[in-house]
Amino acid sequence: MLILGIETSCDDTAAAVVEDGLVVRSSIVASQDDIHSLYGGIVPELASRRHIEMIIPVVERSLKTAGVAIGDIDGVAVTQGPGLVGSILIGLSFAKSLSYSRGLPLTGVNHIEAHPMAAFLSEAGQGAKVPEFPFVALVVSGGHTTLLYFDSFTSYKVIGQTLDDAAGEAFDKVAKLLGLGYPGGGAIERVARTGEAAKVPLPRPLMSRGSLDFSFSGLKTAVLNVIKGRGALTEIDVSDIAAGFQEAAVDTLVQKAIWSIEATDARSLVLAGGVACNHRLRERLSEAASREGFRLSVPEARFCSDNGAMIAALGYHQIAMGALGNLDMNAIPTWEGF
Numbered sequence: 001m002l003i004l005g006i007e008t009s010c011d012d013t014a015a016a017v018v019e020d021g022l023v024v025r026s027s028i029v030a031s032q033d034d035i036h037s038l039y040g041g042i043v044p045e046l047a048s049r050r051h052i053e054m055i056i057p058v059v060e061r062s063l064k065t066a067g068v069a070i071g072d073i074d075g076v077a078v079t080q081g082p083g084l085v086g087s088i089l090i091g092l093s094f095a096k097s098l099s100y101s102r103g104l105p106l107t108g109v110n111h112i113e114a115h116p117m118a119a120f121l122s123e124a125g126q127g128a129k130v131p132e133f134p135f136v137a138l139v140v141s142g143g144h145t146t147l148l149y150f151d152s153f154t155s156y157k158v159i160g161q162t163l164d165d166a167a168g169e170a171f172d173k174v175a176k177l178l179g180l181g182y183p184g185g186g187a188i189e190r191v192a193r194t195g196e197a198a199k200v201p202l203p204r205p206l207m208s209r210g211s212l213d214f215s216f217s218g219l220k221t222a223v224l225n226v227i228k229g230r231g232a233l234t235e236i237d238v239s240d241i242a243a244g245f246q247e248a249a250v251d252t253l254v255q256k257a258i259w260s261i262e263a264t265d266a267r268s269l270v271l272a273g274g275v276a277c278n279h280r281l282r283e284r285l286s287e288a289a290s291r292e293g294f295r296l297s298v299p300e301a302r303f304c305s306d307n308g309a310m311i312a313a314l315g316y317h318q319i320a321m322g323a324l325g326n327l328d329m330n331a332i333p334t335w336e337g338f
Helices: 044-066 085-102 111-120 167-177 184-192 217-230 235-262 279-292 308-320
Strands: 002-007 013-019 023-030 075-081 106-110 135-140 145-152 155-161 268-272 295-297
Touching: 002 044, 002 085, 002 308, 013 044, 013 308, 023 044, 023 308, 044 085, 075 085, 075 111, 075 308, 085 106, 106 111, 106 308, 111 135, 111 145, 111 268, 111 308, 135 235, 145 235, 155 235, 167 184, 167 217, 167 235, 184 235, 184 279, 217 235, 235 268, 235 279, 268 279, 279 295
Parallel strands: 002 075, 075 106, 135 268, 268 295
Antiparallel strands: 002 013, 013 023, 135 145, 145 155
16 A cells, blocks of 8 residues: 655655555655744744645655656545644645545544654665564654653553653754754754763753653753853853753653653653654663663654654554545644544
């Protein structure tokens, strides 16, 4: 079964063709970083307008790269949320129109639930180190920091989530405070390599063993106070603060992940979302997996950030079980249900 996946939850216009929920035939992503970097963050109106411009060429390129025509597609999966309402509406409207005109089954996909599905993806002839059910997924991105317990592809429950800011949003804001530009995740990681985290001790929020929830607003405030206390920052100061912040954020994420494994019967952990590209986080979780005896699955970096392949992967399982969406063009569904 070939599923066309469409993703427009935020600022990336993405489409992919995936076979049987596992084999990636194509994955095309049109980034808007060059647009939003001018403003130090995502401007929703500009994101929506760019999606309108890019949705058709991105879908066409995904079909061409996969070597298929629209007539070969067996179903359409589209992000229904959470995300920016204007951006989501572009993808939904396109997917519904395509489904209606071609008579294709349509399913709406929860963006957060889809991120862990990237761990099952591989290109033809290449096997992925897939997790075993049940597993815990740590989804860490610019908009979300969530722990999910999966007992099947389409059955999960939230066991922990951020109470305020997402980890990725904290990376972006700290990068902005340090004058490193947008997006901030890669910039923080790059300068942190030459810094000494021990020189900038920062709090680890909500580090109570009884809680699997996260909080990063206080950590951002702590960084701001350090910056204000130092006055004009040298290049060394910037590196040290970046390293201190990154270590505090990673410590929090890793410890909560370990506790989530201990609190459930899962022996596999999936790290997903844009922040999963962070090498320090990958390194620390790999060490924890070896030490604690659980299996760690991390998707390829290109499938960690927003992409259509993860949408198509989950969409395959939803279509197979008959979880289809309606074609009411006046309806804007919430992410809890299509």
